[in-house]
Amino acid sequence: xxxxxxxxxxxxxxxxxxxxxxxxxxxxxxxxxxxxxxxxxxxxxxxxxxxxxxxxxxxxxxxxxxxxxxxxxxxxxxxxxxxxxxxxxxxxxxxxxxxxxxxxxxxxxxxxxxxxxxx
Amino acid sequence: xxxxxxxxxxxxxxxxxxxxxxxxxxxxxxxxxxxxxxxxxxxxxxxxxxxxxxxxxxxxxxxxxxxxxxxxxxxxxxxxxxxxxxxxxxxxxxxxxxxxxxxxxxxxxxxxxxxxxxxxxxxxxxxxxxxxxxxxxxxxxxxxxxxxxxxxxxxxxxxxxxxxxxxxxxxxxxxxxxxxxxxxxxxxxxxxxxxxxxxxxxxxxxxxxxxxxxxxxxxxxxxxxxxxxxxxxxxxxxxxxxxxxxxxxxxxxxxxxxxxxxxxxxxxxxxxxxxxxxxxxxxxxxxxxxxxxxxxxxxxxxxxxxxxxxxxxxxxxxxxxxxxxxxxxxxxxxxxxxxxxxxxxxxxxxxxxxxxxxxxxxxxxxxxxxxxxxxxxxxxxxxxxxxxxxxxxxxxxxxxxxxxxxxxxxxxxxxxxxxxxxxxxxxxxxxxxxxxxxxxxxxxxxxxxxxxxxxx
Numbered sequence: 001x002x003x004x005x006x007x008x009x010x011x012x013x014x015x016x017x018x019x020x021x022x023x024x025x026x027x028x029x030x031x032x033x034x035x036x037x038x039x040x041x042x043x044x045x046x047x048x049x050x051x052x053x054x055x056x057x058x059x060x061x062x063x064x065x066x067x068x069x070x071x072x073x074x075x076x077x078x079x080x081x082x083x084x085x086x087x088x089x090x091x092x093x094x095x096x097x098x099x100x101x102x103x104x105x106x107x108x109x110x111x112x113x114x115x116x117x118x119x
Numbered sequence: 120x121x122x123x124x125x126x127x128x129x130x131x132x133x134x135x136x137x138x139x140x141x142x143x144x145x146x147x148x149x150x151x152x153x154x155x156x157x158x159x160x161x162x163x164x165x166x167x168x169x170x171x172x173x174x175x176x177x178x179x180x181x182x183x184x185x186x187x188x189x190x191x192x193x194x195x196x197x198x199x200x201x202x203x204x205x206x207x208x209x210x211x212x213x214x215x216x217x218x219x220x221x222x223x224x225x226x227x228x229x230x231x232x233x234x235x236x237x238x239x240x241x242x243x244x245x246x247x248x249x250x251x252x253x254x255x256x257x258x259x260x261x262x263x264x265x266x267x268x269x270x271x272x273x274x275x276x277x278x279x280x281x282x283x284x285x286x287x288x289x290x291x292x293x294x295x296x297x298x299x300x301x302x303x304x305x306x307x308x309x310x311x312x313x314x315x316x317x318x319x320x321x322x323x324x325x326x327x328x329x330x331x332x333x334x335x336x337x338x339x340x341x342x343x344x345x346x347x348x349x350x351x352x353x354x355x356x357x358x359x360x361x362x363x364x365x366x367x368x369x370x371x372x373x374x375x376x377x378x379x380x381x382x383x384x385x386x387x388x389x390x391x392x393x394x395x396x397x398x399x400x401x402x403x404x405x406x407x408x409x410x411x412x413x414x415x416x417x418x419x420x421x422x423x424x425x426x427x428x429x430x431x432x433x434x435x436x437x438x439x440x441x442x443x444x445x446x447x448x449x450x451x452x453x454x455x456x457x458x459x460x461x462x463x464x465x466x467x468x469x470x471x472x473x474x475x476x477x478x479x480x481x482x483x484x485x486x487x488x489x490x491x492x493x494x495x496x497x498x499x500x501x502x503x504x505x506x507x508x509x510x511x512x513x514x515x516x517x518x519x520x521x522x523x524x525x526x527x528x529x530x531x532x533x534x535x536x537x538x539x540x541x542x543x544x545x546x547x548x549x550x551x552x553x554x555x556x557x558x559x560x561x562x563x564x565x566x567x568x569x570x571x572x573x574x575x
Contacts, residue, residue, distance in 0.1 A: 010447040054423055054448065059347075059432050081447065082423040086343035102447075 002117045003027045005046035007037040007063060008079075009056050013102075017050070020110050026117065034058040034066075041067055041074070048116050051096075053080040053087055061087070064094040077116055079109075120335045121153050123324045129292050129314040130158065130228070134271045136264070137314075138286055140278045141296030146307065146328050147277040148173070150296060151232045152180060153333040154275060155187065161228035161275075162217045163188040166236045177331045189213035191240055203270065206263045211241075211255070221272055229267070234278040234286065265289060291315040296326075304547055304555040305574055306540070309335065325543045325557055327574045336557040336572055338544040341389035343428075348565025350397075350429045352404040355475065361511060364397040365569045366546070369553045370533060374475055374509035377502045379531035381524060382517045385539040388416040390560055393567040394537070395479055395515050396425045403434035408472040410465065411440045414481025414516040419446050429566055439468055443488070456488035458497050469504055476510040482527065483516030495526045502530055546571070 002025065008014055009032050018028055029044050031037035034057045041049065049067060053060035060078055067074050077098040078091045088099040100112060129135060141147050148169065155163045156179070165173070170190050173180055180188075189195065195216035200207040203218050210218065220226040231237060241255035268274050268291075278286060287293050293312040298305060311322045325336045353362040360371030363378075372378060382391050391414065402409045413422055419442055426432065441454045441464060454460055469476060478501060485494050498514060505512045514527050528534050534550040537558070544558040559570040 009449065012447045054426055054435075055432055056435055057433055059427055059430065061347075080423075081420070082427060083420050084424045084427075087424065087427055089343075090347075 001025050001027055002047045003029060003044060004113070004117070005029045005031060005037065005041055005044060005049045007031045007034065007049065007055065007060070008052045009033065009054075010052075013052070013079075020106060021113065024110075024114065032056070034060075034063040037063060038066060038070070041070065047075065048113070049074060049076040050079050050113070051076055053078060053082045053091070061090045061094045064091060064096055068095045075116060077112075120337065121157060121333055122150075123309065123311065123321070123335050125311055125314055125317050125319050125321070126154075126292070126294065127157075129317045130154070130273060130275075132273070132291075132316060133227070134268045134273065135291040135315070136268050136274045136276065136289065137292040137294070138276050138278055138290040139294055139296065140281050140287070142281060142298075143279065145296035145298050146326070146333060147279075147296060148232055149177070149328050149331060150309075150333045151230050151275060151277045152177060155230055156180070156184060158228055160226050161187065161230055161273075162220060162226050163230045163232060164191065164213050164217060164237070165189075165232045166191050166240055167193075169232055169236065179330070179332060189217060191237055203267070206266050209259065209263050218267075227271070228273040228275060230275040230277075231264075232277040234276050235280075261285070261289075287312075292317075301555065302547070302549075303552075306545070306555055307574060308541075321542070323541045325540065325545070325574065327557065327572055329573055329575045334572065336543060336559070336574075338387075338390070338542065338557070338559050339561065341387070341560055341567070342562050344562040344565050344567075346565055347428070347430055350400045350404065350431075350566045353401055355402070355405045355407065361475070362398075362401060364401045365394050366535070366571065368571055369556070370535070370548060370551070372511050372533065374511070375506045376532040377505070377512045377514065377530060378533040379527045379535070380513065380515040381528070381534065381536045382515065383536075383538040384517050384519065386517070386537050386544055387539070388421075389567070390537070390544050390558060390569070391416045391515070391517070392421065392425055393560055393569055395513060396429055396567070397569065398511075398513065399438075399477065399479060400429040400431055400434075402477040403431055403437045406434075406437060406473075407475060407477060408437050408439070408468070409477040409479070410468050410472075411438070411479045412461075412481050413440065413442065413479075413484060415483045416517070417481065419444065419448075419451060422451075423448070428562075443484075456485065458489055458493045461485075461497060462500055465501060465504065469508055469510075472508070472510075474509060476505065476508060477513070478505055478510060479513045479515060481516045482514050482523070483518045486516075486518055486520070486523070491520065491523055494523060498527060499530065545574075 014030050031040045034055045051060040078096050079100045081102045083101045197215040197219045238257045292314040295310045297308045309324045327334045435450050438450045440451045443456050445453045537546045547555045555574045556571045561568050
């Protein structure tokens with residue numbers, strides 16, 4: 001079973017992602033803040049980390065940098081409601097694999113996650 | 120920036136004549152002196168009267184610079200010139216000395232300040248008629264200057280008046296300095312009329328003569344910071360004025376104040392957002408609850424970007440945004456934008472808030488949902504509720520209806536206008552009265568920062 005660490009302070013989005021991936025063999029570990037994410041990342045060794053840009057204690061780009069400091073090979077993608085090229089560039093520079101804006105069609109969204117899990 | 124980049128580029132050429140023209144008091148001498156200061160291989164030729172004024176009024180012209188200023192009638196030691204043989208004797212002594220320096224390779228630019236004062240002095244000199252004809256005849260003097268430029272010397276001439284004449288036709292470059300009064304406030308502009316061989320990217324610049332120096336001002340476009348840095352908090356203390364973190368040089372808010380930012384339609388959105396976000400960021404970083412009904416320049420995507428730019432993630436608990444679309448973020452509350460719903464939500468918010476709450480009202484967003492009367496009633500309601508709690512209300516947005524503007528202007532304690540003048544962002548205060556300020560937006564310090572410069 002593959003494991004995803006979802007870093008997102010909105011419970012709505014957590015429920016959404018859980019529904020989208022319910023038929024897939026995936027475990028979702030949910031962290032509501034950057035600090036919680038760092039702890040769960042160390043404990044759970046996820047196959048993929050999904051990060052939102054606006055968290056309650058740090059921004060997503062800062063979190064990616066910290067995750068990469070712990071494990072350079074960590075696979076991180078950004079899924080966010082913040083649709084700005086500048087922020088996407090910051091995220092890629094920090095080491096993100098992809099920058100996905102939340103209004104993407106559900107099927108495409110699921111396919112992308114599965115792709116990163118299999119890759 | 121002292122001088123527009125086009126003029127700097129133009130003066131890198133050899134043998135060009137630049138005419139700086141303008142009515143009295145437009146800053147020709149200061150502009151010419153600024154060019155002299157920038158160009159170490161230039162000399163300045165002027166009259167005794169102007170020289171004394173320079174000594175008196177411009178302390179930034181130091182002794183070293185003064186040595187490059189020659190007075191028309193001064194006695195200078197010069198040698199017979201080889202390169203300028205044909206015209207050498209047809210100039211006054213100060214010019215002959217300058218030409219010696221050109222010959223030695225120490226000078227490549229001669230600045231003349233000003234055309235008319237020098238010609239007038241020549242006219243009234245007590246000299247023989249023959250000498251006047253040979254040396255001090257204005258037409259001959261003019262032709263000799265052209266010959267000089269043909270030999271590779273750059274000539275900069277400051278000239279009174281803005282009319283087209285022989286000089287402006289012959290000159291390779293012409294710039295005009297203007298000063299205008301806008302609601303009793305000084306505004307200065309420099310127009311680039313022509314600069315042969317240089318691509319003119321911008322033909323008008325705003326400039327200031329602050330501290331007796333020319334400063335060309337440009338309102339930069341927004342650049343995303345290379346590295347984000349924490350927005351520096353200014354403390355909000357009881358018994359002291361409240362910083363806006365933007366216009367603190369001129370204005371401080373008092374508890375209970377209603378502040379009205381009247382943005383002209385064409386002011387770039389980034390300037391609008393940086394102005395209101397700087398105050399909001401400071402309130403949030405001080406742990407003070409803040410409520411925002413975003414202006415039209417700020418949709419939720421833009422709001423999230425501003426939160427990212429100002430590094431406000433840790434302060435989101437203090438922020439409440441009322442918005443007309445459903446969003447997943449906890450700090451955004453959906454509201455149908457009806458007057459009674461808004462009033463109820465504001466009351467709930469204010470009852471739960473600490474002292475000195477901040478409310479930012481983007482009144483242009485509400486204008487799409489409420490009638491003019493409802494909007495004015497809501498503004499009045501907000502003002503009274505916030506005043507009771509010693510908070511700050513900022514009304515901001517771009518709206519063209521004069522009735523609403525007049526209403527907001529009338530009830531505000533602080534009323535600032537922000538306009539776009541030929542691509543430059545200009546701010547001035549109506550209440551209280553302030554001078555005119557040029558605004559620039561920088562992100563060099565790692566967060567958006569509005570830079571102000573007074574236009575004098």
